[in-house]
Amino acid sequence: GAVVSQHPSWVICKSGTSVKIECRSLDFQATTMFWYRQFPKQSLMLMATSNEGSKATYEQGVEKDKFLINHASLTLSTLTVTSAHPEDSSFYICSARISGRLPEYNEQFFGPGTRLTVL
Amino acid sequence: GQNIDQPTEMTATEGAIVQINCTYQTSGFNGLFWYQQHAGEAPTFLSYNVLDGLEEKGRFSSFLSRSKGYSYLLLKELQMKDSASYLCAVTDSNYQLIWGAGTKLIIKP
Numbered sequence: 536g537a538v539v540s541q542h543p544s545w546v547i548c549k550s551g552t553s554v555k556i557e558c559r560s561l562d563f564q565a566t567t568m569f570w571y572r573q574f575p576k577q578s579l580m581l582m583a584t585s586n587e588g589s590k591a592t593y594e595q596g597v598e599k600d601k602f603l604i605n606h607a608s609l610t611l612s613t614l615t616v617t618s619a620h621p622e623d624s625s626f627y628i629c630s631a632r633i634s635g636r637l638p639e640y641n642e643q644f645f646g647p648g649t650r651l652t653v654l
Numbered sequence: 655g656q657n658i659d660q661p662t663e664m665t666a667t668e669g670a671i672v673q674i675n676c677t678y679q680t681s682g683f684n685g686l687f688w689y690q691q692h693a694g695e696a697p698t699f700l701s702y703n704v705l706d707g708l709e710e711k712g713r714f715s716s717f718l719s720r721s722k723g724y725s726y727l728l729l730k731e732l733q734m735k736d737s738a739s740y741l742c743a744v745t746d747s748n749y750q751l752i753w754g755a756g757t758k759l760i761i762k763p
Contacts, residue, residue: 581753630696641687641751642687642699
């Protein structure tokens with residue numbers, strides 16, 4: 536149980552285009568999902584916290600107009616990288632918390648990640 | 655500020671034991687997680703500690719001392735497949751998960 540999927544697993548796009556990444560919890564409901572970015576040989580960097588039915592909370596330094604997050608249902612959150620540039624090339628990973636769990640038990644279940652390459 | 659410290663890299667021999675330390679200074683504490691991450695893959699859950707002491711799970715054990723702001727992950731009978739990064743993460747008083755930079759573990763035959 537507690538499986539999270541991401542689609543696509545990798546994408547190559549031209550500079551200036553937009554890319555949408557989907558994150559789905561397959562066998563549980565997730566009120567809260569998280570989006571991370573990871574550059575090579577670096578640790579996870581939290582970009583934003585996505586809450587179902589409300590606006591995402593972005594970490595300092597992350598442009599909310601560039602990284603659009605939509606969490607329309609309890610099983611789906613999407614991240615859209617708008618007007619992508621080569622510096623946006625990275626490994627994007629989503630994770631989800633099981634709804635109803637105690638907040639202090641903050642276990643996150645991770646999707647397999649999406650590797651974005653912007654030419 | 656909030657800070658989690660882990661060694662950047664460690665090397666160990668197949669079949670041996672290795673201990674990866676993690677120290678933290680966070681605004682409050684609501685539990686500590688260890689995750690394993692293989693290169694190019696997403697992290698996977700290893701352990702969770704919220705009370706002091708040792709939690710054992712097969713070849714992996716995790717220890718916590720809240721008074722010292724310290725945890726370690728102990729890996730026994732190392733296998734080549736254990737070569738990965740190990741991430742320490744702490745839930746703070748706002749229930750935010752604060753991540754360490756990770757420890758890259760290299761296993762040599």
